[in-house]
Amino acid sequence: MTTSPHAATAAKMPPQIPYIIGNEGCERFSFYGMRNILTVFLMTSLLLAIPEDLRKAEAKEVFHTFVIGVYFFPLLGGWLADRFFGKYPTIFWLSLVYCAGHACLAIFEDSIKGFYFGLFLISLGSGGIKPLVTSFVGDQFDKGNRSLAQKVYDAFYWIINFGSFFASLLMPVVLKHFGASVAFGLPGVLMALATLILWSGRKKYVHQPPRGANPHSFMWVVWTALKSGGLGMTVAALGVLLAAYSLGQMGSLGFVAAVCLALVLVMGFGGIGASLQLDRARGVHPDEAVDGVRAVLRVLVLFALVTPFWSLFDQKASTWVLQADQMSKPAWFQSSMMQALNPLLVMLLIPFNNLVLYPALERMGLKVTALRRMGAGIALAGFAWIAAGVLQLWLDEGATVSIVWQVLPMRC
Template sequence: MGGGERTFFGHPRGLATLFGTEMWERFSWYGLRAILATFMAASPAHQGLGLSQETAQAVVGVYGALIYLVALPGGWIADRILGARRSVFWGGFVIMLGHISMAIPAGSAFFVWLGLLLIITGTGLLKPNISVMVGRLYPEADDGRRDAGFSLFYLGINLGAFFAPLVVGRLAEGDRWHLGFGAAAVGMALGLAQYLWGGRGLRGIGERPGMPLSGGERRRAGLVTAFAVVVTAGALGVWAATGTLTIDRLTLVVTVVILVVPVAYFAYIMFGGHDLTEDERIRMKAYIWLFVAAAVFWMIYDLAPSKLLFFAQDHTDLSLFGFSINQATTQSFNPLFIMIFVPVFAALWVRLGTRVSTPQKFGFALVMVGLSFVVMAVAAALAGAGRVSVWWLVLVYLIQVFGELSLSPVGLSVTTKLAPEAFKGQMLGVWFIAVSVGDAVGGQTGRLNRVLSEPMYYLVLAAMAIVAGVALFMFTRKLRVMMAEHHEPVMR
């Protein structure tokens, strides 16, 4: 790097542009997430949609699931049509339009559903491709600085996630939901402004698609897309005409579709005749177990903006250090703990080295997220006699973060390691499908409250996670052999 070139904490100047863009995009995303469920469950008299908490939980789950699922086509569009740079810009622009749509104080729910659809579409374009651009700021062999750059980028994500609930939640108080949605729109607008203003520092990265479509391929892609849109719209139209289409049923159908995606994809890899070696097949079998474990983890972890948010609203004394807070503020606990403990866990994994395997890290994460819901079961039981301290939620989020930092950072790494050679690029998107499956299924778990008490609801989910975690510990040796992850002696 030339001596006269401006840098960002010793990194390429373009990182500052991408850091700011992502920070504001995450501000808009987490700001909306902090009030979405409570807005949907609020009565029309309080300017909400009047949905049941169960249905609102299902909608938030499907919404989060689709955000991660559309990262796959979003990456494809950047690689084959727009290039990463334009994909990030247009993705951010569509996200901003989505928040503006939700901020329109109309009596109809149309603008809410339109807004969510736009945000899902825009995030699919922006989220996967901005990370790709961060990686391309560095020379191929500069792994150390690239890792440090991604750590700074990750800090930007969590800064946006921390401040968003505080700002948006405060603005949305007193049934001013659309003011909160408007703040999310302003956040994305600021991110776009920074992206355009700092564009020169990106040095042409992502200007063109890596493998542009030929004319014939463009026509085929256009026809397939048009066919899919027409079929989907037609199916929904027919369903609506029968008078049986409800939001609740639609979320269930979308969840089933999302569950089919990884099943079909893994079947395609394993049985599609891609000249996989025997070792590659064995490693993929091990990965499927890790994929299921990750989906169980996210099923519980991503109930924060729905089930736990409702608990904060209905059963918690919202007072912290003598200061009154609102339920949205509880969504800031998680990113705060992440920022505190990321360096601690990073140092821990380096120190432990190969003595702790990937299955053990996943198992620990599942046990932690399960224990967090054991704590929630206790809090829910105590809440039967009146509101409980918000410190219960602080403890829950602290335990969950210990789990996330044991699973999330190694997820992408193990995905690239176990992917067959023919699927190296695609498999990164498969990791996000695990989050998508977890979010969708987690949204549907609200149905359990029809037959279970609140404490039992949390205990059932806790038991699922803890049993899955213990199973990973029990089969660690076998999984390590399948993964070719051998224990190496540590030099002292």
Template sequence: MDSRRQQQKGENFSEELTVDWRGRSSSSKKHGGMRASAFVLGLQAFEIMAIAAVGNNLITYVTNEMHFSLSKAANIVTNFIGTVFILSLFGGYLSDSYLGCFWTMLIFGFIELSGFILLSVQAHLPQLKPPQCNMLTDGDRCVEAKGVESLIFFVALYLVALGSGCVKPNMLAHGGDQFSRSEPKKLSTYFNAAYFAFSVGELVALTLVVWIQTHSGMDIGFGVSAIVMAMGLVCLVSGTVFYRNKPPRGSILVPVAQVVVAAFLNRRQTSQSNLPMPHESQNEHWNNMSMSNQTASLCHTDRFRFLDKACIKKHEVNNNNTKESPWRLSTVNQVEQVKILISVIPIFACTIVFNTILAQLQTFSVSQGSVMNNQITKSIQIPPASMQAIPYILMIFAVPLYDYLFVPFARKFTGHDSGITPLQRIGAGLFLATFSMVSAALMEKKRRDSVLNSDQTLSIFWITPQFLIFGVSEMFTAVGLIEFFYKQNLKGMQSLLTAMTYCSYSFGFYLSSVYVSLVNKVTTRSMDGGWLGDNDLNKDRLDLFYWVLAGVSLINFMNYLYWARWYNNSSETSSSCKPHLHSIEEGFTNTANTA
């Protein structure tokens, strides 16, 4: 199969019905395109600007003003960010099934806004926070937040998580919906533009907003996040008349469940032929369900053959011309779509360790910066959280260069509209992520030795490489994963599939919490408190922690190579693909099988 066929494999799309804001059929001249997606990109830039300023500097607020220990603070941050991303599944399901992208973004955008406002109020009022350490009378011990203080903090934090989690997948899906599936080049350009908007939002958050938090107080900083989020919602509403909207289709999980149940109920049924199963496009059993309606015919594949049982029809049903229940009989199209859904899970799983690395850059690497020399001049200091802006400065220039120079150049050799395939792009990012941790380990060893041996504090710029390498890695992996999921031939499930990208972030941050606790527990046998048990990085062994994570990342990359190859091989059809109007039943003819 040549490169052009490989590109089209699994992307044989038919267009879905889209409507305008009044519910009428959309027009290609009046709706959609880059004009409409620009408003969504605006929301994305403002939303990430608002939440990045909170999430990336949250560990400073939690330790300095809420007085949680470093290890507990790191877990609070990673659990919060993990919750944001796990809730993206709920947002994707709600959008595809009931609300649609636009209304989901609007409703939960206001919920996110309310969380920012409550955070700002708590940070401003002293009675809603524990007393400052220098005001205590019982020694130097700081008392962490508890009771009402803790309750208000976590309510505000998880209002932000709920809102952001449900907004994120729908921004990408709704922006992608503004383009026709027959224009893969424009769709690929949009995903690169979305990452560019993401980079701009992150850059402003990690420089300007974090500077405001540092010099004017966290209450003002959280207030700025609220204002920025409000601007994003205004941007979203402003594009209402230009959007192509995909209407919700009812529960998107019911069709998946029907195939699984039908395969189980027919598990004892066998076909009288050992020839490959035919490809068909009859949708009478699933006419109103999301995954089959208006979907191009799919070729039968040999992967997950136990699901093929769902297509076997009994003689008696066929003879009396009675329609079988969709819970007992499915079409090949329906089964193949469930197979696609299952097939992407290993690819998704391989990106979890990648996001565990990201969690370290947003927690321990910020802590590294806090004990280094962050002065540029006598009057100018760099907030440690702002170091995370470095890769986004690079990305603002790298993303346009990638889209306008690398993609056309690579396209000449690969024939792929995106230059390289999404799977190749993901793999390149996973490979580079390992070197981010190698760099972090080397720099932490140098920083620690410098303090202990010569009592010198290194410049904060020494930790630049770990952020820079990961930034390039993220440009490949994050965009590749979004494009990979969005282009799967699962109609009506684009928001849910996009949410799987964010779900990978969630599992990565949750895994980080487990990983930190596990490493600390194991290393207590050789070191009091473990590698990360002390609040003093000069006593902890963060460098060894980074080395272990680098090794895990390399193993994960090798694992990804296996599953990427498996995905390509398992996507090959078991026979030539031609549309068929037959259902699979006991004793179907050889003529049907040779189609």
């Protein structure tokens, strides 16, 4: 059913939306504010006891282990919200955990154990709320104003990059001139403000109750299909064995690469195995549940690529920062400030894509779907890493390379 022009005109923006967007802007500043100076702090302060030739590898290992936590804990946050507490209570309480993590970073700047515990709390808090805030926004709309949801999501994504942009510019300067306690404490203040803004709108939100246990969830349908035996179970078991082998090679591959490869193997082989005999789940589960799982499995290969995509993307806050340290740049410019370019481009490209590029492509007969956008993004990410690799080869050969060259992979 389409929305009539009159209904679209009469639709009103939910009054609680500004609270959620304000919360997200402050939270993203706090996250990117600490994340974008983390590698520099590890290299120049916390890990000084480690020999210099080993320090870069250790700093990258710590950073990406933290990032893995950020992308793992959404599973926990989503499960807690859906099964027990609902979205708002889960977001609020995990936000308090998030604040405690920032406090640990500011207090334990000279203690490896205390600092790492703070990183754990931030990965738990940030990761736990990650899948909930976006869907919580969707809960605030009904049939009468659903036409406004896309505008809100565009504003939502824009404010994320707004917070990231200023955090990337300001926090390296704060770290240099005021020290780690202030540099990690300021994002903590912003996270506390984000939590306060969220709490202030608590009486205005639409609250969806938790759904409780679902015997026909995605995982139960997949397990029913696989446990019936046959070729599908063999394929899925092969994926588990290969994943176990990958984890066993952690010493040579490194923790981050081994874990990411293991996740891709389990998702890829498990998805193929389940799709081979998914119809065996019919009768045990409703047809609509089985058909829903089949629809997800059709795009599972693309989602399996999301893991390496984000693993590569987040190296812009570790490997690319260390690369930028080797490049020529103005004396006032800090290497981590280069990360501000990415959110700046996103803020510019969101209105350009929606107002110019996508309408032009659709006039040419090319429908711009979400999956096509994701596929194009993954392809461009590949080109970005080729460009970054070429820059590193130049540096390894002893060439003087301007930091301006990092604009090329950033633009991809």
